[in-house]
Amino acid sequence: MFNSKMKSFIVLFLTFGMGFGGQLEGLRPQPVKVQCEPLANDALCYIATPIQLNPVQSLEFEDMSTSQANNILEFTVSYETKMEIIPHGIFDMFHYLEQLKLQGIGLKTLHHSDFENAWNLHNLTLSDNKLERIPSGIFSRAVNLIELNLDGNLILHLENDAFNGLHQLYYLSLNRNRLITLKSYAFSGAPHLTDLRLEYNEIEVLENGVFDLPDLMFLYLGHNQLKIIPDDCFKNTQLIGLDLQSNQITQLGNSIYDIKTMRTLILLDNDQISDLNSTRIAEMNRLVEIKYKPNSQTLV
CATH class of the missing domain: 3.80.10 (Leucine-rich repeat, LRR (right-handed beta-alpha superhelix))
Known part of the structure; x- marks a missing residue:
């Protein structure tokens, strides 16, 4: 009796399973x-x-x-x-x-x-x-990546290892996102960045060391919400061009004056900078152009 019921159950199960499997295949x-x-x-x-x-x-x-x-x-x-x-x-x-x-x-x-x-x-x-986030190490297999364009997304923050392994990356653009804070090691995974673009975000905070990138030559931070530039923000860079236009900067900090490679500094539409030192600006060896209009006057 038991064996007969068991055989009937097995036949029914197999029949049902085959039919159900066929449906799964179709799905x-x-x-x-x-x-x-x-x-x-x-x-x-x-x-x-x-x-x-x-x-x-x-x-x-x-x-x-x-x-x-x-x-x-x-x-x-x-x-x-x-x-x-x-x-x-x-x-x-x-x-x-x-x-x-x-x-x-x-x-x-x-x-x-x-x-x-x-x-x-x-x-x-x-x-x-x-895109709202860049997961940690997401690009680590793309070891030969040279240029990365993430403009016009919804990215709110960058994890410390977001660009981990990108040792060949020289160009990174994150314009038109929703970044607010740039943490100290946000770009540490791409140590040879040369051109970094962060315009039209909502950046308010730059943590010390965030631009500790010895090969960085061009940095675009225009059209953000920056008020204070940390003293050590640019101490380890070889910047040629720095664009800080259309922020709300009141304190420019000290490290900007130590950038001996600087050729262009753009400070337009920052009308309340309280610590701009014209003497130190003049000592920046290769500076050929500074764009700034405090109180409708141009500083050259």
């Missing part, structure tokens, strides 16, 4: 099939057809051989495309990809798996998306 998200536009530049894969890609879907490239995929150095998509995440397998498909441009596509999150095989990536543009 699995199908990859979105795309084609690269025919272009004179065989190294560029551009997807012009607007696509919708949800977080569990992947892209499937039609009519592309392995040799063709290996020739692709740049991948970009139409502005009408919508993706919440970076498509799975981009770097598996395009082994030698150097440039990835995903602008204005509604990107919301980054995952560490996104850049697992991005060993050859040089230029990454993720501007005009909806």
Whole structure:
């Protein structure tokens, strides 16, 4: 009796399981099939057809051989495309990809798996998306990244290890985000930064050491909410150009006068600087231009 009931149960379970498995198979998200536009530049894969890609879907490239995929150095998509995440397998498909441009596509999150095989990536543009944070070490696999553009997102703060491992990075742009505080080690993972752009944020606080970047030459901090520049803010830089225009600066601090490499200092639209020392400004060896208009007077 028991064996008979058990056999009936097993048959029923297997039958149900097979049927349910078939339903699961049907529910699995199908990859979105795309084609690269025919272009004179065989190294560029551009997807012009607007696509919708949800977080569990992947892209499937039609009519592309392995040799063709290996020739692709740049991948970009139409502005009408919508993706919440970076498509799975981009770097598996395009082994030698150097440039990835995903602008204005509604990107919301980054995952560490996104850049697992991005060993050859040089230029990454993720501007005009909806990113709110940069996870710690998210780009650490992209060891050859040179330029990173994160303009026009919703980034509120930078974790200390956000750019960890980016020893080749020389250009980083975070314009038009929502940054308020820059912590001491925000950029320590990219020690050879040369050009750093942080304009049109809401930056109020610069912690000491945040710009402890010996190769930094150009720093753009215009159109923020800065009031006080810390005394040690620029002590270890080789700045050539510093843009602090359109802030609310009242105290400029001391370290700015020790930048012997300075060629251009922009202080426009900061009308209440109380400690600007014209004598020390004159002693800055190579300074050729200072843009500042206190009380409608120009200091040269």
